[in-house]
Amino acid sequence: MSMLALVRSLDDIPHRTIGLNNFLSFKNKHNLAISSEMLLGIWLDPHMVADNPDVLTMPNQDVDQGIYIRETAGVQGVWTICWLGAADQQDGDDVCRRLLLDSLIGHVSARQQGSPSGHFIPVFPRTISESELRNEMDCLLAQNSHHLMPAWFQDAATGRLLRPEVDEAAPEHRWGQEQ
DSSP: OEEEEEESOGGGHHHHHHHHHHHHHHHHHTTSSGGGOEEEEEEEOHHHHHSOOSEEOOTTOOGGGSEEEEEEEEETTTEEEEEEEETTSOTTOOOOHHHHHHHHHHHHHHHHTSOOOOEEEEEEETTOOHHHHHHHHHHHHHHHGGGBOOOEEEOTTTOOEEOTTTOTTSOSOOTTTTO
C-alpha cells in the first residue's frame, strides 16, 4: 500500500522529519508491513494536516474515481501519515506519484477555489537509479513544477527518510536539487 505524509509547513520539516523517521523506523522494526509500503511523498499544507480528507479528487471528478485515505496516524495538526488506495484498485495496490500529486492539487484547488499553496516533496526508494529518478521527476515537473520540491529518499531496510542536503546516507542523485 502506498503512503503520503502530510506536514504543516516547510519550517516544520527539520523537526517533523525526526517524528516521521521514528514512526517509520518503529513500524519497520516491529515488522508492521513497512517493507511493502512506499512513502510516495510529503505534502506541505497546514489545512490538509489539520483536516484530513477521506478522499482526494480532482475538480469535476466523482468520489469513486479518487484516491482514498484508508488509514492515518500522526500528531494532530502537525504531521500525518496516510495509507492510500485508489478507488479502482484492490486494497494493497500502489497509487502512482503523478496521480497522487494531481489529486492533491485538484483537491486543494477546489477547497481553496483557486491556485493551491501546498508543496510536494517526492520520496523515492534509496535504491532508485538515476534514470528512473529523472523519468519520474520529469513526469512530475511537466505539469506541476511550481508545487514540486527536490526529491528525498527512503531506506527500505529501516524506513528512514533521507534528505540529500543533510543526510550523508542519501543517494548521490543530485538531479532536481537546483530546482
